[in-house]
Amino acid sequence: MSFKTLRTNYVTKPLFKTLKRKGLLPSISDTEKTALRAGSVWIEGELFSGKPDFERIFSYNYPTLSKEEQAFLDNEVEEVCAMTDDWEVFYTRDLPEQVWKYLKDKSFFGMIIPKEHGGLGFSAYGHSCVIEKLATCSQVLAITVMVPNSLGPAELLLRYGEENQKKYYLPRLANGSEIPCFALTEPEAGSDAAAIRSHGTIFKDTDGNLKIKLQFEKRYITLGAVATVIGLAFVCKDPENLLGRGVDLGITCALVTADKNGIDQSRRHDPMGVPFINAPLIGKDVIINLDDVIGGLEGIGKGWQMLMESLAVGRGISLPSTSTGGSKLAAFVASTYSVVRYQFGIAIGKFEGVAEVIGRLGAEVYVLDAAKRFTLGAIDDGEKPAVANAIMKYHSTEKFRKNIMDAMDIQGGAAIIMGPKNLLAHAYYGAPIAITVEGANIITRTLIQFGQGMIRCHPYAYAEIEAIEKEDIDAFDTYFFEHLSHIIRNMFRACILGISRGHLHKPQNRGITARYEQKLAWCSAKFACMSDIALGLMGSGMKKRESVSGRFADVLSQMYLLSATLKRFEAEGSLPADEVFLKVGMEEGFRKIDEAFLGIHQNLSGGLIGMLFRFKGYCGRINPMGRAVNDRDLHAVAMLLASDENVRNRVFSNMYRGGRIEELNEAVEMMFEARDVIRKRKKLGENTLSVEEKKILEKTDALQQNIIAVDSYTNEDYFRC
Incomplete structure (x- = not known):
């Protein structure tokens, strides 16, 4: 009798019966199976493995725009943004008729429809960039264009429609004669x-x-x-x-x-x-x-x-695009306004408290834009990364909500007075809406990211559950003992990497990214090990432990965002000016991972096992993966965004720069041109200035006053509104 036969008879069969009788593994309904099978396992599987292949991760596509897509952004998108006055849209409660007509005539509603059906045939990345840029002009404009190109008739017809349905509807949807x-x-x-x-x-x-x-x-x-x-x-x-x-x-x-x-x-x-x-x-x-x-x-x-x-x-395209656009708008306004707005005789951006917030804003936009682009590259390569897209939906909308609030704090009173001069208030109104769309964020975090991700992306969990349902003991025996070996390897790997603080992982790259890759390897091993322990302890009750599941989701999502950020830094040439953005984003992400692991350790179980996890939590506090972000780094990000136009334009790329944004740009440039004259006036007085210097200051003061001005109304106009 072979060893496997003995193992099957005396170990696997009794275990199989116990698991089946007591329902110790999560049961999966038919609707859940459909959801789990939807899409594909992409980088999420690497992160769940405990030993991610970073060479493979960093080789994934980092998309760029085609000439046609770039031309559309530079022309048609610029044109429709120039036609759209967001204040007027809110006042009249609709887009202007000429904007509706332009959107239809230029096939904005047919970006995802192939050219053979009359559409633009844009890539996921090209489609996303259009939505993102529109969002920096008007959230209403972006949403109006976003919806026909998201989940809806065109998307469903392209995937599942009969040929006659496609031939009839798709050209009509593309040219706007049908609104879906x-x-x-x-x-x-x-x-x-x-x-x-x-x-x-x-x-x-x-x-x-x-x-x-x-x-x-x-x-x-x-x-x-x-x-x-x-x-x-x-x-x-x-x-x-x-x-x-x-x-x-x-x-x-x-x-x-x-x-x-x-x-x-x-x-x-x-x-x-x-x-x-x-x-x-x-x-x-x-x-x-x-x-x-x-x-x-x-x-x-x-x-x-x-x-x-x-x-x-869809979760990986629409909302991440509008949220990234809104976040870029918020951070751009905050960083430039801080140059123009003076208090106590100095620009408010020089106050450390303000610089700290701007630094955080800049790093958040850098990370969010990296993750959005990384995800779109996968979609354009034919992947359907369900878990990654759920992560993007959740974090893009949450980051947008926080970013817009931070930017409004910097503008102070100017951010709460409604009128054409206010660039942030309308985006602020829209932030809670994005949170609720395509599944409320609380559910997305506690049920989808890890709850479904654990079953879908784990190398063995789903196969074991299916084997139990089919009563296939041989398959279960194979999967279970491979799973057991997987657990032992990850426990050993997590221990070794923990003791060495990740240094025993050999990174793919050198320089600043190497150390962060080592920490991600350490994190993945610990995450995989803890996931299996949680599955073993909670079994079928895991679905109900949503708070614990949410903390695992926090770890998984931060690993994803940080991997994307490393990919961006490498793909864009490891620019020295971007190192501080990378550093702030990575350290903040690892800090959040430490916080999530601490919560898991404290809440995973009770009794003696619970004591073990609380001890592990103590170890995590004295051997953390992250650390508090250095104030100097936050201030450095703020200074770069305020003073270096090239950095600002790169980090806040693909924005509509007309209207009030153009005025902000002009004011910032003038403030830097006039800084020596401003210092001279402050130190020596007005009378020491030459005629030319006075003219420079006169122009600078006018631009400054225009930017810090807020809207006001006659009583008649106010009550008419």
């Missing part, structure tokens, strides 16, 4: 998309043709009030079994033209006063044909798969 929306969210189905109650019943009409009668109540539907074609998710039922597939056919996606009887588009939502079109949609006894289902007859019941696979990509 996608109706998914309901009163009882927000983050839990599987809980939708809208339904369609298959029936025979008087001519004997099979049709579907829809009943739906949707809310938060962007472009819903003006859409001409509605992508609708509903539960399809066949009570008479007319299709011969049973009664409950599952979630289905269909295209419903908005002019059908029974559809009510007459109402609007008001999301925080931000006037992008958002509305409830009601449908009563709406009749559609079976060939209105995306994918035709074969598409019935496949809606959940469609949604999960599309969301797996």
Whole structure:
């Protein structure tokens, strides 16, 4: 009798029965399986492995724009930004008619549609850059363009539509003759998309043709009030079994033209006063044909798969693009305003407290832009990194919310007075909206990033669960003992790297990035080891331990963001001026990892095992991966952003520089040109200045006053608003 046979009979079978009887491994429903299978495992798998292959990670694509995409940004995007006055958009509560027309004429709504169907055929990176730049001009403009290019009719048709559906709809969506929306969210189905109650019943009409009668109540539907074609998710039922597939056919996606009887588009939502079109949609006894289902007859019941696979990509493009654009705007305004605004006779950017905030803003934008671009490179290479995209959705929107608040703190009163001169308030209004879209951030952090990521990206967990469900003892035996070896290797590796503080890992690169790579290797080993311990301790109860899961998600997401930041630094030539941005971003990320690990150690278990983890937490405090960010580094970032136009333009690239931003730029340049004259006036007095120097100061003072000015209104105008 072989060793494996003995092991199977006396170890694996009893263990198998115990796990199955007591449900010690997480169970996975059919809907969860679809979500888990959606997308692909990319760099997340490396981070879960405990021994990431950094040579492979750093070899991933770092995308660039095509000539056509760059030309579109330099021309069409510039033009539509110049046409859009964001204050006027808020005042009239809509984009100007000429802007709507321009967006349609120039195929802004067809960026993801291939050229053969009349679209622009842009890459994910090119599409993202357009949205990002629009967001630096107007959040309403960005959202309006973003939605048709995100999850919706075009995306679903391209992936799952029949050829005749593509030929009819895609050219019309590309040229703007059809305005799309996608109706998914309901009163009882927000983050839990599987809980939708809208339904369609298959029936025979008087001519004997099979049709579907829809009943739906949707809310938060962007472009819903003006859409001409509605992508609708509903539960399809066949009570008479007319299709011969049973009664409950599952979630289905269909295209419903908005002019059908029974559809009510007459109402609007008001999301925080931000006037992008958002509305409830009601449908009563709406009749559609079976060939209105995306994918035709074969598409019935496949809606959940469609949604999960599309969301797996969409989370990595739309919201990270608008959030990065908004963050660049916030940091740019804060850093330039701090040069122009004087208090107590000096520029406020020279106050250490202000410089600290600007330094943090600059580093956050550097990290966020790196992660966005890294993720888009994967998508353009055909990956569908579901976990990485969930990380991007969560962190981009959270960083945007924090960045806009920091920038407003620096501007002080100028940031809270509404009017055309205020560049930040409208973005501030929009920040909470981004947090809620495509799954609330609390759920994204506590359930998706690690909860699904652990099962999806772990080398053995999902295979073991499937083997138990299929009662395949041989497969389970193989996976379980490979998993056990994996755990032992990672425990040893985590111990060795912990003792050496990561120095025993041989990095791929030299210089400043080498040490950070060593720390990431150490972190991955510790994370993989702790993940397996958590899975063993909590088993099927792991789903309910959302606070612990959220802390694991924090570690995983920081490892992802830091890997992307290292990739950016190397890909952009390891520029000396960027070293301080890298340093601040990396140290802050490792500090957050230490904090998350401490929370895991303190909360993972009770009893004797809990004492062990609390001891490990103590060890983590005396042997941390990160450290507090040095004040000098934060001040250095602030100084670079304030004084070096080349650095500022690189870190805050792809911004619309017209209007008030152009005035800020001009004022900053003039302040630096006049700095010697300003010092002379302060030291020796006005009377010592030459005529030419007085003219310079006169121009400088005028520009300065223009920037620090805030809007005011007559009583009549104020109450009219």
